[in-house]
Amino acid sequence: MDTTGTLFMPPQHSTFAGQVDSLFYFILYASTVFFAIVVFGMIFFAVRYRRGRKQPVEAGPSHNTALEIIWTIIPTVLVVIVFFWGFKLFLKMNVPPKDAIEIKVTGQKWFWSFDYPNGASTVNELDVPVGKPVKLLMSSRDVIHGFFIPDFRIKMDVVPNRYTITWFEATQTGTFNLFCTQYCGKGHSEMIAKVKVMGEREYEDWLVSGTKAGEGMSLADFGAKLYVSKACATCHNVDGTANVGPSFKGIFEHQVKLSDGSSVMVDENYIRESILDPQAKIVAGYQPVMPTFQGVLNDREVDALTAYIKTLK
Amino acid sequence: MEAVPERSYLNEPKGWKSWVFTLDHKRIGLMYLFSIMASFLLGGIFALLIRLELLHIGGKHIMGAETYNQVFTLHGAIMIFLFIIPSIPAALGNFVLPQMLGAKDVAFPRLNLASFYIYVFGAFFAVYSMMSNAADTGWTFYTPYSTTTNTAVISMTLGVFILGFSSIFTGLNFIVTVHKLRLPGMTWYKMPLFVWGLYATAIIQVLATPVLGITLILLILERLFGIGIFDPAMGGDPILYQHFFWFYSHPAVYIMILPGMAIISELIPVFAHRKIFGYKAIAYSSLAIAFVSFLVWGHHMFVSGQSQYAAMIFSFLTFVVAIPSGIKVFNWLATLYKGSISFATPMLYAFSFLFLFTIGGLTGMFLGALATDVHLHDTYFVVAHFHYVMMGGTVMAFLGGLHYWWPKMWGRMYNEFWGKVSAVLVFLGFNITFFTQFILGAKGMPRRYYNYLDQYQPLHAYSTYGSWILALGFIIMAVYLIHSIFKGKKASGNPWGGLTLEWTNSSPPPPENFIETPVLKYGPYDYDKLPAEKLNS
Numbered sequence: 001m002d003t004t005g006t007l008f009m010p011p012q013h014s015t016f017a018g019q020v021d022s023l024f025y026f027i028l029y030a031s032t033v034f035f036a037i038v039v040f041g042m043i044f045f046a047v048r049y050r051r052g053r054k055q056p057v058e059a060g061p062s063h064n065t066a067l068e069i070i071w072t073i074i075p076t077v078l079v080v081i082v083f084f085w086g087f088k089l090f091l092k093m094n095v096p097p098k099d100a101i102e103i104k105v106t107g108q109k110w111f112w113s114f115d116y117p118n119g120a121s122t123v124n125e126l127d128v129p130v131g132k133p134v135k136l137l138m139s140s141r142d143v144i145h146g147f148f149i150p151d152f153r154i155k156m157d158v159v160p161n162r163y164t165i166t167w168f169e170a171t172q173t174g175t176f177n178l179f180c181t182q183y184c185g186k187g188h189s190e191m192i193a194k195v196k197v198m199g200e201r202e203y204e205d206w207l208v209s210g211t212k213a214g215e216g217m218s219l220a221d222f223g224a225k226l227y228v229s230k231a232c233a234t235c236h237n238v239d240g241t242a243n244v245g246p247s248f249k250g251i252f253e254h255q256v257k258l259s260d261g262s263s264v265m266v267d268e269n270y271i272r273e274s275i276l277d278p279q280a281k282i283v284a285g286y287q288p289v290m291p292t293f294q295g296v297l298n299d300r301e302v303d304a305l306t307a308y309i310k311t312l313k
Numbered sequence: 314m315e316a317v318p319e320r321s322y323l324n325e326p327k328g329w330k331s332w333v334f335t336l337d338h339k340r341i342g343l344m345y346l347f348s349i350m351a352s353f354l355l356g357g358i359f360a361l362l363i364r365l366e367l368l369h370i371g372g373k374h375i376m377g378a379e380t381y382n383q384v385f386t387l388h389g390a391i392m393i394f395l396f397i398i399p400s401i402p403a404a405l406g407n408f409v410l411p412q413m414l415g416a417k418d419v420a421f422p423r424l425n426l427a428s429f430y431i432y433v434f435g436a437f438f439a440v441y442s443m444m445s446n447a448a449d450t451g452w453t454f455y456t457p458y459s460t461t462t463n464t465a466v467i468s469m470t471l472g473v474f475i476l477g478f479s480s481i482f483t484g485l486n487f488i489v490t491v492h493k494l495r496l497p498g499m500t501w502y503k504m505p506l507f508v509w510g511l512y513a514t515a516i517i518q519v520l521a522t523p524v525l526g527i528t529l530i531l532l533i534l535e536r537l538f539g540i541g542i543f544d545p546a547m548g549g550d551p552i553l554y555q556h557f558f559w560f561y562s563h564p565a566v567y568i569m570i571l572p573g574m575a576i577i578s579e580l581i582p583v584f585a586h587r588k589i590f591g592y593k594a595i596a597y598s599s600l601a602i603a604f605v606s607f608l609v610w611g612h613h614m615f616v617s618g619q620s621q622y623a624a625m626i627f628s629f630l631t632f633v634v635a636i637p638s639g640i641k642v643f644n645w646l647a648t649l650y651k652g653s654i655s656f657a658t659p660m661l662y663a664f665s666f667l668f669l670f671t672i673g674g675l676t677g678m679f680l681g682a683l684a685t686d687v688h689l690h691d692t693y694f695v696v697a698h699f700h701y702v703m704m705g706g707t708v709m710a711f712l713g714g715l716h717y718w719w720p721k722m723w724g725r726m727y728n729e730f731w732g733k734v735s736a737v738l739v740f741l742g743f744n745i746t747f748f749t750q751f752i753l754g755a756k757g758m759p760r761r762y763y764n765y766l767d768q769y770q771p772l773h774a775y776s777t778y779g780s781w782i783l784a785l786g787f788i789i790m791a792v793y794l795i796h797s798i799f800k801g802k803k804a805s806g807n808p809w810g811g812l813t814l815e816w817t818n819s820s821p822p823p824p825e826n827f828i829e830t831p832v833l834k835y836g837p838y839d840y841d842k843l844p845a846e847k848l849n850s
Contacts, residue, residue: 008751010755020685020687023682024685027679031678034675035672038642039667039671046649049651049653051849056845057586057848058651059587059840060590060648060651061647061650061651064647075635075636086628086683086685089684090624091621093684093687146616148691150756154688155687155691157617159552164618177757181692183450183760186379287463
């Protein structure tokens with residue numbers, strides 16, 4: 001069981017988190033008072049005025065103007081306070097500071113990709129420095145997704161053909177969960193990424209190395225790494241079992257049957273085409289649901305994945 | 314008043330044709346009752362399957378991800394469109410409303426029967442979708458997912474479109490009935506509050522449902538012909554769909570809860586034998602809720618990308634609509650003061666309602682406040698909140714009303730002991746199932762997830778155990794209610810000491826409701842005019 005954070009809320013790891021929680025607990029305490037009045041009132045009256053009691057029944061009042069005004073005014077004042085509090089904080093959560101680092105977020109079925117200012121990119125891992133505001137410019141390539149980091153208390157829908165914006169400033173290094181919260185189909189509950197918050201120096205180093213990923217590795221090893229980090233693994237297994245898409249095992253230089261009845265030999269060009277233009281040829285028995293990785297993978301990365309698939313015999 | 318009426322609407326006229334072509338609002342109400350209970354059973358089975366799948370992490374316990382997505386869609390769509398929306402107005406309301414007004418029937422009996430058959434017709438489309446690769450969109454049918462998925466979205470949305478007409482017909486019928494068929498001498502302020510609630514509901518049904526119809530037709534056209542209204546690639550806007558959808562579906566929340574509140578406004582004075590506190594406040598708050606409910610749809614879209622200023626206005630109006638609901642709760646509470654309170658089964662449901670609806674309403678504050686909604690939106694917190702309002706509110710009120718009018722419907726009493734046992738089990742099971750979900754959601758568990766992270770497992774397990782207790786409560790209820798139809802003790806015309814007109818005829822009532830035109834001897838809650846010794850027994 002998750003014992004971190006407070007009774008109701010997860011741990012606080014952004015500058016907003018504490019402020020959102022203050023409002024949450026204010027509403028919780030105010031609600032508890034109202035709830036107690038209603039429930040204890042109900043129980044007390046039900047017992048005190050139960051039918052068949054010894055005391056004689058006398059008619060109760062049918063209205064009481066003073067009382068009715070009081071129980072209208074007090075909740076009204078309270079909800080006005082909650083409204084203003086919520087609105088003020090909401091505005092703050094919607095206006096990123098001018099000096100924020102801007103990261104482009106792309107949601108698609110069923111993974112997240114992130115593009116950094118210097119050209120580095122990651123899949124299913126958002127890397128950010130601690131103590132620096134980060135602005136997220138987000139869009140979707142297919143259906144609507146929802147970008148949610150519980151520990152940061154931020155959420156924003158990610159919509160096709162328009163940008164949505166949110167921002168945060170992490171207060172602590174560590175790894176946190178990022179969920180998709182807008183229902184998007186079969187892989188919705190697997191569309192979970194990690195937010196990695198690093199020290200500022202570490203982040204700078206990572207950014208530099210991020211553009212040179214795979215250096216000093218063999219192509220096939222780099223491909224094996226990309227298979228996981230670029231989220232191929234969400235839909236393709238390597239043990240011969242079917243997932244959303246076909247397994248990679250033993251397909252290279254073998255014939256596969258396509259949905260239009262023809263067959264094709266799996267070679268380098270077929271793999272390249274399947275990554276960059278996945279709808280061109282659909283393997284029989286599978287749905288045409290794979291998004292294109294054009295712009296997500298560069299040439300070297302496509303080469304690496306091809307090399308990796310070749311090794312899966 | 315004779316205990317065993319010789320003729321009643323149940324046995325006169327006879328023959329299956331007299332039921333299939335009946336124009337009697339009581340028979341139509343009963344046919345609706347059976348239909349919605351069948352839907353409730355189906356939706357309930359889907360709910361149990363969802364909870365069973367979520368008992369452990371990892372998925373694939375009893376179904377795959379695609380099936381799970383279809384099951385939660387069917388659960389939502391069936392419960393909302395086939396069960397809750399018609400439950401109180403079309404089943405109980407149809408049966409009771411004309412009797413309460415001292416009328417022989419509703420204003421348009423043929424329209425009433427048409428409404429029922431349109432409901433059945435719409436239900437067939439929904440069932441067809443279920444049989445043939447059921448829709449997997451969630452009951453909200455959000456674009457562009459709903460326009461691109463390869464499941465049977467069209468038959469499901471067409472079913473909902475058709476069901477909308479059934480709802481509009483019932484609403485229209487009730488509005489005219491309330492205006493034109495009240496007993497002479499029954500002024501607006503002498504109407505029972507149940508009638509006020511159904512009247513406010515009917516206004517929303519008539520005004521809001523067409524918008525849903527138009528929206529679903531646009532969705533179908535988009536799927537069939539790619540007209541592009543919701544497709545960004547063609548200059549359309551998926552957010553527009555959400556505006557259209559919630560423009561109906563938020564008022565629809567009040568189509569569901571107002572009738573529930575209306576039943577509670579009957580149960581509490583009758584079982585407390587006490588004049589209702591603040592009659593006019595309750596009546597007007599129903600109308601206020603109906604009116605403001607049209608202006609709060611954007612609170613479903615605080616994180617959708619809509620303008621922050623729009624969000625501000627919607628947030629404010631959301632808090633405005635909370636006030637009349639709060640006023641009602643205080644009025645019900647004050648009605649208990651100095652009453653003569655019975656603990657009969659319908660009253661247990663009224664107590665359940667007060668407890669659960671108060672939680673449901675108060676948790677709405679967390680979601681109405683912008684900053685906290687950002688965190689809680691689309692998590693289990695929302696799932697828990699609307700189940701406390703819809704099930705803890707409307708369904709508890711429906712069950713209270715069902716038990717309250719059951720002797721009037723059948724002329725027989727159910728077993729009071731098992732009634733209480735079942736009410737307690739439903740209350741406990743409900744809380745175990747759904748209170749855990751508030752914590753799950755606040756801790757970050759997103760809704761509509763087939764699989765989840767390990768840290769959420771214990772709370773998911775409690776929630777699933779709760780669903781079994783809930784199921785047990787409903788099974789017991791089904792058994793004693795069906796048993797009572799055949800073997801129950803004979804009920805008198807007025808077993809609860811109610812003062813509204815439906816209790817002045819026999820149980821079950823004659824086909825024409827009243828053999829002689831009833832006389833309005835008391836106002837609906839004039840317990841203060843009865844002798845005191847009559848109140849305490």
